Amino acid sequence: xxxxxxxxxxxxxxxxxxxxxxxxxxxxxxxxxxxxxxxxxxxxxxxxxxxxxxxxxxxxxxxxxxxxxxxxxxxxxxxxxxxxxxxxxxxxxxxxxxxxxxxxxxxxxxxxxxxxxxxxxxxxxxxxxxxxxxxxxxxxxxxxxxxxxxxxxxxxxxxxxxxxxxxxxxxxxxxxxxxxxxxxxxxxxxxxxxxxxxxxxxxxxxxxxxxxxxxxxxxxxxxxxxxxxxxxxxxxxxxxxxxxxxxxxxxxxxxxxxxxxxxxxxxxxxxxxxxxxxxxxxxxxxxxxxxxxxxxxxxxxxxxxxxxxxxxxxxxxxxxxxxxxxxxxxxxx
Ligand SMILES: Nc1ncnc2c1ncn2[C@@H]1O[C@H](COP(=O)(O)OP(=O)(O)O)[C@@H](O)[C@H]1O
Ligand SMILES: [Mg+2]
Numbered sequence: 184x185x186x187x188x189x190x191x192x193x194x195x196x197x198x199x200x201x202x203x204x205x206x207x208x209x210x211x212x213x214x215x216x217x218x219x220x221x222x223x224x225x226x227x228x229x230x231x232x233x234x235x236x237x238x239x240x241x242x243x244x245x246x247x248x249x250x251x252x253x254x255x256x257x258x259x260x261x262x263x264x265x266x267x268x269x270x271x272x273x274x275x276x277x278x279x280x281x282x283x284x285x286x287x288x289x290x291x292x293x294x295x296x297x298x299x300x301x302x303x304x305x306x307x308x309x310x311x312x313x314x315x316x317x318x319x320x321x322x323x324x325x326x327x328x329x330x331x332x333x334x335x336x337x338x339x340x341x342x343x344x345x346x347x348x349x350x351x352x353x354x355x356x357x358x359x360x361x362x363x364x365x366x367x368x369x370x371x372x373x374x375x376x377x378x379x380x381x382x383x384x385x386x387x388x389x390x391x392x393x394x395x396x397x398x399x400x401x402x403x404x405x406x407x408x409x410x411x412x413x414x415x416x417x418x419x420x421x422x423x424x425x426x427x428x429x430x431x432x433x434x435x436x437x438x439x440x441x442x443x444x445x446x447x448x449x450x451x452x453x454x455x456x457x458x459x460x461x462x463x464x465x466x467x468x469x470x471x472x473x474x475x476x477x478x479x480x481x482x483x484x485x486x487x488x489x490x491x492x493x494x495x496x497x498x499x500x501x502x503x504x505x506x507x508x509x510x511x512x513x514x515x516x
């Protein structure tokens with residue numbers, strides 16, 4: 184059995200009267216990519232800040248790499264890498280100098296630093312920018328450098344808070360490739376995102392989080408299969424009547440009425456059910472204007488479990504008032 188690298192039990196966190204995290208429990212297995220998918224304000228950053236010891240635990244328990252985040256926070260910090268937007272890299276230093284500096288803080292030897300920097304610059308494809316000042320890098324390159332910095336100490340667990348926020352799709356997909364490569368090296372990855380596709384394409388398992396609670400957890404396949412096998416979008420002359428007819432068919436799991444179309448979730452293969460559906464609608468004397476068939480997507484999963492959509496690309500709130508990180512990892516007095 185694979186060990187759990189992250190274990191969280193009954194975690195709660197409030198800001199004044201706002202309950203940001205409400206009794207959250209989950210576990211992340213060694214070597215997997217695990218995502219928190221949820222809208223702005225869901226509580227994702229609060230959880231990740233607690234797990235990385237940036238924020239004090241109020242209620243519940245959390246372990247990272249076997250260490251208690253409250254009582255053994257120093258060991259936790261030594262086990263992890265962090266890629267957060269707010270942890271800025273020094274813009275007046277070169278790419279290489281930034282990584283050098285980070286390695287020195289964490290007491291890596293000169294040889295270790297050199298080897299790791301070469302390895303990482305290759306991974307994030309910034310070898311040619313080695314001696315470029317950070318301020319002269321593009322936004323995507325800066326984020327890649329932050330990723331490299333988070334990996335400098337070969338952490339057991341890498342934490343990423345919205346790693347591709349604001350990126351175009353090409354840059355985002357490239358980031359996913361790097362993260363898959365990091366996973367292949369054996370690193371466990373915990374990330375938060377509000378991009379459906381990111382959770383879907385990248386994660387081994389996903390927790391959908393909304394209003395501080397985990398609504399459901401599973402692989403992308405599991406979450407989609409729970410909804411049904413196929414989805415039919417139908418437009419007819421009389422959607423109301425058609426909805427009633429469809430609800431009498433056994434293999435129809437749910438029928439939801441949008442402004443124009445009907446969304447019909449089917450529990451079995453659509454090819455068996457579709458003829459029956461068309462036949463019943465025709466017999467009722469109703470014309471079908473459009474039929475579209477697709478497999479349930481992560482968007483459908485999200486709407487199903489949360490009862491609302493997720494507006495992608497909306498600006499994220501800045502999280503302020505973080506407690507200081509304490510002493511850096513591995514520095515002995
Ligand atoms: N430092 C803070 N002070 C007060 N409220 C906060 C603070 N940080 C977050 N919140 C509130 O807690 C809730 C969860 O926020 P957050 O964990 O940042 O969610 P997410 O990362 O999913 O957007 C939101 O309602 C947010 O406004
Ligand atoms: Mg956040």
